[in-house]
Amino acid sequence: MISVRDLTKTYGSTRALDGLSFDARPGVVTGFLGANGAGKSTALRILLALHHADSGEALIDGRRYDQIDRPLHTVGAVLDAGAAHPGRTAFHHLACLARSNRIDRSRVTTVLSQTGLADVAHKRVGGFSLGMRQRLGLAAALLGDPSVLVLDEPVNGLDAAGIRWIRSTLRALAAEGRTVLLSSHLMSEAALTVDHVLIIGEGRLLAETSVAALPRSLEDFYLTMTGEVAA
Template identity: 60%
Template sequence: MIELKGLTKRYGEKVAVDHLTFTVRPGVVTGFLGPNGAGKSTTMRMLLGLDHPTAGDVRIDGKRYAQLKDPLKYIGALLDAKAVHGGRSAFHHLLCLAQSNGIPRARVHEVLDTVGLTAVAKKKAKGFSLGMGQRLGIAGALLGDPEILMFDEPVNGLDPEGIHWIRNLMKSLAGQGRTVFVSSHLMSEMALTADHLVVIGQGRLLADTSMADFIRQNSRSYVRLRSPQRERLLDVLHEAGVTVAEAGDGALEADGTSAEQLGELAARHQLVLHELSPQQASLEEAFMRLTAESVEYHAHTAVPGAPGSGPGAPTSGPGAPTSGGALPGAGGPGWGEGWQRRRKGA
């Protein structure tokens, strides 16, 4: 169990982590999600006592990290796969970590075997591929057979087989009742592995919810409509009480009404439709919406309300390329925002 209370890190004027309070529980994989620069790595470094918090507190099983005797037996972490002396062999790298925490030498061979590096155990780490480096880092995390595991972007740079392996590893570790805390900036990755979700943006907590709830709240479905008689269609929809938003490309998006009903409605008013298609917003879009206003480094061409991914670029937001940080949600409240408010109220 990891408990954060009001954890804050400030670098001069810049706030990297802003009063984070949440708990990471055992038995599930907790995804730690946020865009680049959101403060995920800084938070993880403070968890390990590497960076000193400006304010607030982190507890590992109720203790401060520095109070842990042989900390690798409590918590194993993969922070950066390159945090290894390249001139040292994989075996010696793990051996020096094991010795510092009184872990027997035999365990080094065990974890090398677990991650599949036995064949290259005597090779220098600088010759390792990114994937092998990640495996070595994971071997280091598993070394003390800890109850808590923490991985910072573990699938970065891995091939599909490696990604598959890590997903299964995390699930099986959580299945054994361990606490698994894994960061990512990819919602799609988290959707596959995490049971619980903590989302941060610009160092602030945006969501702390179960994956199932997140999906239920955010897998919004809507119908995309296009018509040459756009103004009349808008009037008709409005009269029928259908909530509608404008997509950037002249199409309309209707919430809460089925495609069948909309088609019949259009037929009754003898409107020509060029498109009538049910859509499902992806979790990735939900995540981007949630973090849109807190993304630190916007690409200038990207409109936060209309991420160009997925078919039809579904948008309920303003669509028009307004300023970079505008909140989505002209047609109906930005549901990311509303949801966020609900979470905070809960």
């Protein structure tokens, strides 16, 4: 369960988050939707203790991320496809993460197979395509078999097969009772993946609803909600 309350964050004179509050519940894929610069990535980075909030709190199962011991067992995150050291192999990248959180090394092989990277496990990440690096990011997120998954634009760089694969994977993970929070600015893709949407604009929550309850398409709903902000 992810709970965000009254989150504010300012960079210089730019207010990135302005009292943002939302919940993401277990068992559903929650879409965190907004235009570029809406504050999605900032909120996710605060949730993962990479950025400091000016005020408010972001909790995962009732705790701040930096209060969780061996957090990869609880939370898996995909933030930046370029986060892995380019000179390290995919296997060693995951082995380092596994070692830091006392995760059995057999999980490295498991998630590499699960994400379709078994054949390139011992190749250096610097030679990977963007799609392969996205898959490696997802492999890292799945490493600790976490109950909460946080993904920032995970389909960027993936081909059609990869997008379909990630969609079915995330839906299967949510069906197992996990909390899945997925940010995206691609409405058509989000409509096929998420069960519940949070629409964010100018650092605030503009709307939230179940996709099943929408009277029209997610894209229309999104444009209506964000258009209200622009007006």
